[in-house]
Amino acid sequence: MDMMNDGHGAHSTAPQPEVRGTRVRGTRQAGALTAVLADLPAFSSAQDIHAELRRRGERIGLTTVYRHLQVLAEDGSVDTIRDAGGETLYRRCETVSHHHHVTCRSCGRSVEVEGRAVERWADKVAAEAGYVDIDHTLEIFGLCPDCARSRT
Amino acid sequence: MDMMNDGHGAHSTAPQPEVRGTRVRGTRQAGALTAVLADLPAFSSAQDIHAELRRRGERIGLTTVYRHLQVLAEDGSVDTIRDAGGETLYRRCETVSHHHHVTCRSCGRSVEVEGRAVERWADKVAAEAGYVDIDHTLEIFGLCPDCARSRT
């Protein structure tokens, strides 16, 4: 049931891990994906990212895109959110600490916001109810200035 | 997503609405589903709800369960959340006003909590970023007392 993007469960693996002898290989595809992620300012679906890679002339399979995004998400290199349709969206992570997003439901652009107060609140109410091992998800959606304007 | 309320809230919008002539029909299936929802205290998937209906000897199709849950969710008669696997879970709504849930990730049982403070916070930070038409999703997961105990 649950075991996907958990709350940063395991301690990290460095960007370029090196597990005794065998190390992560630098492939053309991995580099291209990283490059595209660096360019995309908005949360995008794996399929959109794959399409963008193809648009740029990269030869890369959808499977590979999914695989890399999964790993990057575990690393904390990319943030993930679920849109209203349940689809997972990805974007390069800007800040390391825990944060939330205000995302444009039209274009996907988002800004990161601190959420310490909310976290404390969540932990508090959950604890009051007797729950333990608490985790939470919080996403804020709206229309960014640009999209709001062009929608008048 | 979009409201599909007929623009005639004229008379009775009761459990058994009858808007002008022929509209919502009182079917065996609809009743059974409502009954099961009334009994289930935890967030359950459409498939689980369907299984429970069958267990009770009801003849009802999975499609119908999905359709009803969809409508009830729009009505606000049932609350919905997404579990970690992206599956939608349903539960009868207890309080009318806006609220959030502290849900057990093991058994699905949940308690409703007020969230005015969080809402204000969400609206504030979003507004500061220039976003409008703000909406948000917030779910808290943990282990309920019972599940925490039996997990020693």
Added chain:
DNA sequence: AACCGCAATGAAAACCGGTTCCATCGTCAT
């Protein structure tokens, strides 16, 4: 009670995002 129209139903098929298989490819240490 018999009749009818249309909403409701539901089995099967379509859909869809995402994952797994596995044969092949390409990197990197030697």
Added chain:
DNA sequence: ATGACGATGGAACCGGTTTTCATTGCGGTT
């Protein structure tokens, strides 16, 4: 250059949800 093994990717698969469409049955009418 060579070989081993990780990386790749097209196809098959998976599971939840929606759509299709022929059939059913609720309810008002005759």
